[in-house]
Amino acid sequence: MQEPVVSDTRTANRELLxxxxxxxxxxxxxxxxxxxxxxxxxxxxxxxxxxxxxxxxYSHPVYWGFLIVNFVFWIGxxxxxxxxxxxxxxxxxxxxRPVTRAAEVLTIFSLLTAVQFPLIHSGRPWRTMYWTxxxxxxxxxxxxxxSPLVWDPSAIFTYLTSTxxxxxxxxxxxxxxxxDRAPNRISRAIYGVLALGFRGTTRQWRIQAxxxxxxxxxxxxxxxxxxxxxxxxxxxxxxxGWHNTVFAPYFVIGAVHSGVSAVVTVMIVMRYAFGLKRFIxxxxxxxxxxLLIVVATVWLFFFMLDLFFGLYGTEPAEVDTWxxxxxxxxxxxxxxxxxxxxxxxxxxxxxxxxxxxSFFWMFVTTILVNVGMWLERYxxxxxxxxxxxxxxxxxGDYAPSLSEFILVAASxxxxxxxxxTFAKLLPIMPAADIKEGQILADRIxxxxxxxxxxxxx
Amino acid sequence: xxxxxxxxxxxxxAVGALGQTIxxxxxxxxxxxxxxxxxxxxxxxxxxxxCVVACQAENNIALNEEQRVLERRAKTWIRIERYWEGEFxxxxxxxxPVLCQHCGNAPCETVCPVxxxxxxxxxxxxxxxxxxxxxxxxxxxCPYSVRYFNFWNPEWPESLNNxxxxxxxxxxxxxIEKCTFCVQRINRAQVDAKTDGREVADGEVQPACxxxxxxxxxxxxxxxxxxxxxxxxxESERRYTLLENFGTDPGVVYLKKVxxxxxAPEGGHGHAPAEDRA
Numbered sequence: 001m002q003e004p005v006v007s008d009t010r011t012a013n014r015e016l017l018x019x020x021x022x023x024x025x026x027x028x029x030x031x032x033x034x035x036x037x038x039x040x041x042x043x044x045x046x047x048x049x050x051x052x053x054x055x056x057x058y059s060h061p062v063y064w065g066f067l068i069v070n071f072v073f074w075i076g077x078x079x080x081x082x083x084x085x086x087x088x089x090x091x092x093x094x095x096x097r098p099v100t101r102a103a104e105v106l107t108i109f110s111l112l113t114a115v116q117f118p119l120i121h122s123g124r125p126w127r128t129m130y131w132t133x134x135x136x137x138x139x140x141x142x143x144x145x146x147s148p149l150v151w152d153p154s155a156i157f158t159y160l161t162s163t164x165x166x167x168x169x170x171x172x173x174x175x176x177x178x179x180d181r182a183p184n185r186i187s188r189a190i191y192g193v194l195a196l197g198f199r200g201t202t203r204q205w206r207i208q209a210x211x212x213x214x215x216x217x218x219x220x221x222x223x224x225x226x227x228x229x230x231x232x233x234x235x236x237x238x239x240x241g242w243h244n245t246v247f248a249p250y251f252v253i254g255a256v257h258s259g260v261s262a263v264v265t266v267m268i269v270m271r272y273a274f275g276l277k278r279f280i281x282x283x284x285x286x287x288x289x290x291l292l293i294v295v296a297t298v299w300l301f302f303f304m305l306d307l308f309f310g311l312y313g314t315e316p317a318e319v320d321t322w323x324x325x326x327x328x329x330x331x332x333x334x335x336x337x338x339x340x341x342x343x344x345x346x347x348x349x350x351x352x353x354x355x356x357x358s359f360f361w362m363f364v365t366t367i368l369v370n371v372g373m374w375l376e377r378y379x380x381x382x383x384x385x386x387x388x389x390x391x392x393x394x395x396g397d398y399a400p401s402l403s404e405f406i407l408v409a410a411s412x413x414x415x416x417x418x419x420x421t422f423a424k425l426l427p428i429m430p431a432a433d434i435k436e437g438q439i440l441a442d443r444i445x446x447x448x449x450x451x452x453x454x455x456x457x
Numbered sequence: 458x459x460x461x462x463x464x465x466x467x468x469x470x471a472v473g474a475l476g477q478t479i480x481x482x483x484x485x486x487x488x489x490x491x492x493x494x495x496x497x498x499x500x501x502x503x504x505x506x507x508c509v510v511a512c513q514a515e516n517n518i519a520l521n522e523e524q525r526v527l528e529r530r531a532k533t534w535i536r537i538e539r540y541w542e543g544e545f546x547x548x549x550x551x552x553x554p555v556l557c558q559h560c561g562n563a564p565c566e567t568v569c570p571v572x573x574x575x576x577x578x579x580x581x582x583x584x585x586x587x588x589x590x591x592x593x594x595x596x597x598x599c600p601y602s603v604r605y606f607n608f609w610n611p612e613w614p615e616s617l618n619n620x621x622x623x624x625x626x627x628x629x630x631x632x633i634e635k636c637t638f639c640v641q642r643i644n645r646a647q648v649d650a651k652t653d654g655r656e657v658a659d660g661e662v663q664p665a666c667x668x669x670x671x672x673x674x675x676x677x678x679x680x681x682x683x684x685x686x687x688x689x690x691x692e693s694e695r696r697y698t699l700l701e702n703f704g705t706d707p708g709v710v711y712l713k714k715v716x717x718x719x720x721a722p723e724g725g726h727g728h729a730p731a732e733d734r735a
Binding site for chain 2: 051052053054058059060061063064118121122123124125127128142143144146147148149150233236237238239315385388389390391392393394396
């Protein structure tokens, strides 16, 4: 469906590695600004460690808020990498090629950011090893396997490990490329070690391809499990509004919605920031937008199911929670904003070819989707806690504090900074994969016939 | 090796590898042991808050200054909830003391990742401060909202130093605390009884709230002892438990208020606060 993107391998190599070996001025400016935000967040965390969690907006009975919402949000964004990369690789979608690495790297850094949040959010983070690692053998006090907070680390760290492996396997040929073109001895040595002696022999290519395919297939169940388990943090409790069997698929599809949108945003930024106009084309965002139409609609269906199950049971507490979420101020504002941002504006716009193929409009709509999805998580988590049970005397409202805003902003800074650093040190465009696509797309003349230059095995 | 023998060996190996067996709902609470519990007669409660003050003093609870109450971070292991019934001028204040219900099937226990809260063999829902890492998952899971988080290290004015109870841990920042049914008093009574070579008598253990109640609205005792005062009181037809629809099997039984001016008896007992929604 696409015209060949590269005509000359040498030019392609140079362009794809350009950002790795050059130092544009804006890199330092952006990096500095992001680091400033991170310093503020570190200061907040140090204050929290020293003086307790009094700087957060929590009070009785709302003990979870912005930080948990942000955790769920970044876990959601991390689902993009596998959705785009593994599924599209397995289905041999050709247009995936320039997209995959960025999506996977986004996965890694959003996961790494997400796991910070339950950690700093706990009262005594220095003891959190208790629930991640079963180590207290003599005392007989193991982590409690009935708690979703024990399932969480297993799922997330499995996902993180497999994603890093996935990225690394795909990165090997590009590392070898960087090694061969490194401008000085030190970087040549570093890339050489990282490339694990990849020389491009037939056997190495075969192993690399098989490993990539196997990992794609193995990662898929993990992909489904991660956000299911995150949703069970809420669904296995008795809190009305959380206690819902539809939460697992609802969260997974919501994650894909926000994740794929984030990938589109990142690609458009990369196109201009890294000078990749010849590689990221309108076809790519067009394909992703078509995917998003389906994902968003399925997500809306699950949202409706969640609402329907809540109301159909006519349990007073559950109906109260939904009333608070959708009707009562201030939540009604958030509810309307989120549904407009996540569905009502973007999806009808994506139906038009002109929007799907416009970098500007795709940038705007995908940002809107993620604003909406952040608010959606906020709406799922907090109102349920504010009106938890029939004991009206304990009702209390939640108002986020400045510290929480700083931490949330810093999480975005951390992801962007991680992504930038990766792109600075390692090829963010899968050069080998793009060239493979190029070769597969090439056609040669044999006599009169016009046939593909290479056959897919 | 036969199939059955193989299976039991495998099971033994699994238990050995885990190093412990996980208590199931069937094991807790034991039917033959003690199950500590409380009966609260709402007909006797005047809402005087003596129990709240006594609890505060007995359990080294940090001072609830005005600012703490306003920001909803005050800690009250037992609190008097006040509900208005009827419209002015016929409005009536209804009081209900709410403390940890020590549920037999507690929503807080399953969600704690570190076993900081668990069910002990005497029917108490125990909070182990040393294990708690402050995820606050239990506080979210508790439908009664009786779990309180320490946002900072508690401080007392110098003059109150000698007032602190040496039998009770002072909780540091970052952990959850809640009503213990004055477990230090239970322990002391048990040690005394063991020294004397006898069983703990009914009424011998009195948590601070029970002891301080001027109208004896609160009664504490062993629900598994059929002759105990709480068992007798709990047979009352006014009996109900709080938020019964959650199926938590609370260890606190409430006796409904007797209202001589009630218009007509409603179907069933209880759910008083739920119907009082403002």
